[in-house]
Amino acid sequence: MKTYQTDAIRSIAVVGHSNSGKTSLVEALLFGAGAIERMGRVEEGTTVADFEDEEIKRQMTISASLCAVEYGGRKLNLVDCPGYADFFADVIYALSVTDGAVFVVDATSGVGVGTERAWKLADQRGLARVVFVSKLDKENTDFSQTLEAIHERLSSSAAPIALPMVSGGTLEGVVDLVNMKAFIGSGRDVKPSEIPAEHLDAAQAARSKLVEEVAATDEALMERFFENEDLSQEDLIAGLSKGVAEGKFVPVLAGSPTSCVGVQALLAALRDLLPAAPETPISGHKPGGGEGAADEITRARTASAPPLAQAFRSIMHPYQGKLVLVRVWAGHVKQDMTLLDTSREHKERLGEVFTLRGKTQEKLEEAVAGDIVGIAKIAGTRTGDTLCDVSHPMVVPPPVVPEPMFSASINCRDRGEVDKLSAGLQRMAEEDVAFRFFRDQETDESIISGVGRLHLDVVLSKLRSTTGVEVEMGRPKIPYRETIRKTGKIHHRYKKQTGGRGQFGDVHLRLDPRPRGEGFQYSDEVVGGAIPRQYIPAVEKGVVEAMAHGVLAGFPVVDILVAVFDGQYHSVDSSEFAFRRAASMAFRKGMASCDPILLEPIVRIQVTVPDEFMGDIMGDLSSRRGRVQGTEREGAYQVIGAAVPLAEVATYESDLRSLTGGRASYTMEPSHYEEVPAHLVDAICAEHKREIEEEE
Numbered sequence: 001m002k003t004y005q006t007d008a009i010r011s012i013a014v015v016g017h018s019n020s021g022k023t024s025l026v027e028a029l030l031f032g033a034g035a036i037e038r039m040g041r042v043e044e045g046t047t048v049a050d051f052e053d054e055e056i057k058r059q060m061t062i063s064a065s066l067c068a069v070e071y072g073g074r075k076l077n078l079v080d081c082p083g084y085a086d087f088f089a090d091v092i093y094a095l096s097v098t099d100g101a102v103f104v105v106d107a108t109s110g111v112g113v114g115t116e117r118a119w120k121l122a123d124q125r126g127l128a129r130v131v132f133v134s135k136l137d138k139e140n141t142d143f144s145q146t147l148e149a150i151h152e153r154l155s156s157s158a159a160p161i162a163l164p165m166v167s168g169g170t171l172e173g174v175v176d177l178v179n180m181k182a183f184i185g186s187g188r189d190v191k192p193s194e195i196p197a198e199h200l201d202a203a204q205a206a207r208s209k210l211v212e213e214v215a216a217t218d219e220a221l222m223e224r225f226f227e228n229e230d231l232s233q234e235d236l237i238a239g240l241s242k243g244v245a246e247g248k249f250v251p252v253l254a255g256s257p258t259s260c261v262g263v264q265a266l267l268a269a270l271r272d273l274l275p276a277a278p279e280t281p282i283s284g285h286k287p288g289g290g291e292g293a294a295d296e297i298t299r300a301r302t303a304s305a306p307p308l309a310q311a312f313r314s315i316m317h318p319y320q321g322k323l324v325l326v327r328v329w330a331g332h333v334k335q336d337m338t339l340l341d342t343s344r345e346h347k348e349r350l351g352e353v354f355t356l357r358g359k360t361q362e363k364l365e366e367a368v369a370g371d372i373v374g375i376a377k378i379a380g381t382r383t384g385d386t387l388c389d390v391s392h393p394m395v396v397p398p399p400v401v402p403e404p405m406f407s408a409s410i411n412c413r414d415r416g417e418v419d420k421l422s423a424g425l426q427r428m429a430e431e432d433v434a435f436r437f438f439r440d441q442e443t444d445e446s447i448i449s450g451v452g453r454l455h456l457d458v459v460l461s462k463l464r465s466t467t468g469v470e471v472e473m474g475r476p477k478i479p480y481r482e483t484i485r486k487t488g489k490i491h492h493r494y495k496k497q498t499g500g501r502g503q504f505g506d507v508h509l510r511l512d513p514r515p516r517g518e519g520f521q522y523s524d525e526v527v528g529g530a531i532p533r534q535y536i537p538a539v540e541k542g543v544v545e546a547m548a549h550g551v552l553a554g555f556p557v558v559d560i561l562v563a564v565f566d567g568q569y570h571s572v573d574s575s576e577f578a579f580r581r582a583a584s585m586a587f588r589k590g591m592a593s594c595d596p597i598l599l600e601p602i603v604r605i606q607v608t609v610p611d612e613f614m615g616d617i618m619g620d621l622s623s624r625r626g627r628v629q630g631t632e633r634e635g636a637y638q639v640i641g642a643a644v645p646l647a648e649v650a651t652y653e654s655d656l657r658s659l660t661g662g663r664a665s666y667t668m669e670p671s672h673y674e675e676v677p678a679h680l681v682d683a684i685c686a687e688h689k690r691e692i693e694e695e696e
Contacts (some may be wrong), residue, residue, distance in 0.1 A: 001068070001355050001362050004075040006303055006370040007276050011077040011327070013094040015122075016104035017112020018083030021134035023049050023061050024257035025104055026080045029270075032188045032263040033071040035357060039260070048358035049080035053465060054458050062458055063431075064090040064313055066325055066356040066372055072271045075355075077372040083114045085662055086455035089401045089434035093312040093383065095121050096399040097327035097372065100128040100274035102266070103154070107133050107141035107254075111153045113663040119154050120635075128244045128274050129155075130251050132266055136164050137171040137256040147252060158250040159213040161240070162265045163206055165199050174255055174262040175203045177210050178236065186260040211236060217243035237272070245275040277301045277370035282308065282329045284386070284394040287342040297394040299330045303368040306389035307331035307339060310396050314383050314431050315374075316466075322430075324378045325356070326387065329396065333375070333387075334366035342395045343385035351377030383433045401433050404449040405668055406653040408456055409477070411446070413470045421446075424467040428459050435459055442556070443477040452653045477691070478647045480684065481599040481673055482550030482591075483559045487512045490590030493568075494582035505578030507531070507539055508566035511590045514559045516599075517672055520547065523563035531567040531579070538576035539564045542583030551592045553685035558599070558673070562587065598681050599673040601646040607656065608637050609664040616659055624648035625677075643671060 014022050027047045031039045040046030045056035049065040061082045069076050079094045091114075095101065101122050105111055122129055131154070133146050143164050150158045163175040165182065173184035180203065181192035195203050214236055215225035221239045225231055231239065243249030251269055255262020281298035289295030299308050308330040315323040326333075333339070337350045354361040356374050367373040381387060384398030412421050425437045425448070436449040450456045460471055489510050496503040514521065522540045531539070540562075547557040564583070605626070609617050617640055618628055626644035633639075649668065656664050676684065 001070065001364065003364060003366055003368065004371065006368055008074045009077065009276060009370040010074055010100065010270060010274050011098045011370065011372050012270060012274060013079045013081055013098040013101040014104065015081045015091055015101055015118040016083055017106065017114035018060065020083060020104045020106040020112060021257045022083060022104045023047050023080055025132060025134060026067050026078050028257040028260045028263045029078060029267060030067060030069055032260060032267055033069045034188060035069045051359040054461055060084060062087055064094045065358055068355045068357055071267055074271050076270055084454065085114060085657065086452040088117065088451065091118050092121060092399050092401055095125060095127065097310065097312045098127065099277055103129060103131045105131055105133050105146060105150060107136050107143065107146045108138050110146060110149045113661065116153055126247055128247065130253065130269055130274065131158055133252065133254045134257055136254055137259050137261065139169070143254055150252065155250050157248060158252050159210055160206055161210060161251040161269065162253040162262060163203060164254040165196070171256055171261050174265055175199060176265050177203065177207045178240065180207060183264055190264050214239040214243060214249060217248040241273055244273045282396060284396040287345065287393045287395055299394065301330055301369050303332055305330040305369070306392035307333055308394065309333055309387045311381050311383050311385045316427055316431055321377060322379060324375050324381055326373060326375055328367050328369055328371045328373065330369050331389065332366045332368045338390065339387040340390045340393055341381050341385050341387055342393050344380060346380050347390065348378050348381055348387060350375050382430055402667065404434055404436055404451055405666065406452050406456065407447055407449040407476050408473045409445040409475065410448055410471045410473050413472060417469045420467050421469045421471065424463045424469060428463060432459065442479045445476060447476055475650065479601060480555045481558045482552050482555045482596055483557060483599055484511060484513050484591055484594035484596050486595040488590050488594040490586050490593065492582050492586035492589060494578050494585060502573040503575060503578040504570035504573035505582035506568035507564055507579065507582045507586050509583065509586045509590055510563045510565055511594050512561040514561050516559055518559055520558065521561045523561060525563050525565040526567065531564070531569055535569065535574065535576060535579040536564065538579040539583040542580035543587050546584040546587040550596065551588060552596050552598055553688040557591065598676040598684060600676045602643050602671045602674050603646050603649065603668045604671045605642050605644050605649060605666055605668045607640045607664055607666045608634065609640065609660060610637055613660045613664060614638050617664065620659060
């Protein structure tokens with residue numbers, strides 16, 4: 001493929017709810033533009049965009065895929081995005097590096113929550129948008145009803161520029177309202193023709209409404225419209241382009257990706273109506289600096305500016321190693337160029353630069369500002385990192401991806417493969433910005449975290465296929481704690497005689513409860529040399545060792561003051577070991593007599609939910625022993641804040657999705673510990689003891 005200049009490049013995300021037909025639409029666009037000779041099918045695993053093993057197996061898009069195509073003298077960088085909520089991080093990144101978006105709406109099911117979420121992001125970024133109503137060849141579909149839903153849930157500025165022609169329940173083609181021509185039939189060879197008589201009245205009415213809508217986006221056009229009650233073809237096209245670029249107008253097209261109806265009209269709209277990279281400079285900040293005004297840097301989005309690019313996806317290729325997809329913000333990039341990764345402060349020598357069509361690579365001499373390309377052999381750069389000219393360093397902040405909320409514990413079936421598992425998880429984390437893993441020292445578990453259960457299932461399936469390591473996924477342990485409610489004193493003597501030198505340590509301890517969250521405090525109150533100074537630290541060490549396992553169920557002990565105030569020693573038999581043992585035993589006896597209680601972790605949770613689900617969510621949180629602490633409006637949504645026991649929301653992701661049809665989201669962070677209600681203590685302790693016995 002030749003090198004296209006900035007004004008001839010259109011970078012476009014293809015987004016929408018799951019199963020809306022995004023991947024099929026990308027396939028149809030590639031076919032319609034002549035880039036492929038035969039259309040593949042998602043059900044058969046033969047599409048260009050869904051080429052990964054997991055995508056073929058599950059028949060869904062899991063990762064954003066770049067499919068570049070030449071059409072009408074322009075290069076269209078189509079980024080096919082996942083629709084499932086578990087893989088929304090790829091949508092966030094795709095919308096951060098594109099200049100426009102096609103929103104695919106399924107005529108059989110209407111506007112899905114995935115479409116709403118992506119629309120909100122695109123709106124925040126000021127992206128130009130086009131809506132394509134798909135699957136109009138299916139039974140019981142109604143374009144007018146779908147258009148009403150688009151107005152209600154996406155934008156009142158949406159208006160059709162193409163109408164479906166349906167006769168006898170069959171989708172025959174579409175009417176191009178801009179040029180008032182019909183495209184009858186399917187495929188790439190469809191030619192414009194006169195509008196059939198039975199569709200002419202509807203087309204003329206829709207055209208009049210379209211002219212009105214376009215005129216309303218610009219004062220000068222509105223004046224001309226009032227003068228003539230119409231707009232010239234030239235004014236209509238210019239007004240459309242300007243309105244789309246400024247986000248004042250959203251064109252709606254229609255058709256069927258699988259039968260390739262309406263695809264030619266959509267290709268023309270993408271070529272003619274969606275804008276190239278904006279002229280406004282790209283903003284960033286100095287390396288090592290913050291995002292304040294003093295550290296802000298801007299760079300012109302031109303080919304003559306110093307090179308600047310940003311990674312938005314990393315792919316671990318089985319033969320080529322690491323491939324990185326980047327958006328070129330400024331300047332140009334080419335093979336063997338050395339750029340500075342300002343996000344990680346190291347230099348990268350670029351491998352081959354190529355354009356991508358799914359997994360098919362086509363080498364480029366260079367890529368200029370506005371383009372999206374793949375670069376081989378970039379070992380250290382990760383998703384979100386900035387690559388730039390060494391002499392002109394700056395950092396383009398990566399988009400914010402919500403922290404993963406769904407966690408699971410994992411174990412190797414073969415203990416000898418732990419190192420291989422760790423290396424595999426590290427590679428997964430480099431590929432997937434929404435995936436995390438760590439070793440929980442408190443519960444001694446390996447924990448993986450993702451957006452949802454499906455997300456983690458896919459990660460582990462990839463892990464098994466790439467490393468051969470068999471892992472089991474389970475529910476993470478809740479990090480309970482133990483403490484006391486009463487003050488108590490205890491005496492314990494550790495004495496052992498074995499024929500030679502014995503062991504002797506005698507301690508008197510006082511245990512006091514401390515306020516919640518204040519931790520452990522040790523106090524030396526021994527007077528008169530009852531215990532020699534060299535043994536006082538050993539007493540503390542024995543207490544700390546005993547606190548690792550409380551008396552109720554073996555959970556760590558917190559929020560307690562332990563004072564040693566008296567004791568005895570033997571000039572020959574006393575030792576640090578003896579006093580450590582005496583203190584440990586004294587603590588355990590003392591804690592048992594000081595009204596021990598179990599504590600559970602409480603989290604702060606914020607649920608963002610549409611108004612109609614407010615009552616259901618607040619009731620559900622209350623049923624989980626949660627305390628709602630307030631609500632706040634955020635656009636068309638309500639944000640509910642609550643404090644809830646962690647044990648009650650460990651699987652909240654799937655429950656919330658079920659309650660709201662996937663239209664709500666939440667964030668969660670640790671808050672504090674509170675006493676477990678008495679009626680739950682026995683069950684928790686019994687379960688923990690059972691787990692310990694199974695491990696042994």
